[in-house]
Amino acid sequence: MPKEFARRLLAHEVASARPAEANDSTAFHVCEKLRPSLSKYLGVDGFRSVLARALARAGAEIPWMRVLHIKADGSLEGLGELKRKLDSSSVAEGEIALVEQLLELLVIFIGRALTLELLHDIWPRFDGQKFLKEAEHYEEK
Structure with missing residues (x-):
């Protein structure tokens, strides 16, 4: 799935975040918002x-991401420490890569229609029409 879709979803999340959340990892916010819905379908272990x-x-694409950990409940940890060591463009690149990979796997495992429905339920104002076209392109490969 093109990085541009992940980039747009992250930008949408930044725009909708409350000020206190603005300094947190946007990718963590996206994953946290996906976690309850996906855990309902896949279970906590499936989501993990x-x-x-x-x-x-x-x-594999962004080596510094290998130090991040997934806790037992499926939440991510470790980026706070890394953010102090990395520049903002490196952090953004990693966040985009993580969200892109997560969305690609969702399309593979639950299909584009359910993925789009899930994204729409969480982010009703996010335009998913372009996602459908990108997902179709991805599935054709």
């Missing part, structure tokens, strides 16, 4: 597995 795979795939 999908997120772990997304993190491994993102870590």
Whole structure:
């Protein structure tokens, strides 16, 4: 799935975040918002597995992401410490890679229609029409 979709979703999340949340990791916010819905379908262990795979795939592209950890409840930890060591563009690149990989895996495992429905339920104002076109392109490969 193109990085541009992940970038747009992260930008949408930044725009909708409350000021206190603005300094937190946007990718963590996206994952946290996806966690309850996906855990309902996949269970906590299933969500952890999908997120772990997304993190491994993102870590292959962005090596510093390999130090992040997934807690037992499926939440991510470790970026706070890294943000002090990395510049903002490196952090943004990693966040985009993680969200991109997570969305790609969702399309593979639950399909584009359910993925789009899930995204719309969480972010009703986010335009998913372009996502449908991008998902169709991805599935054709």
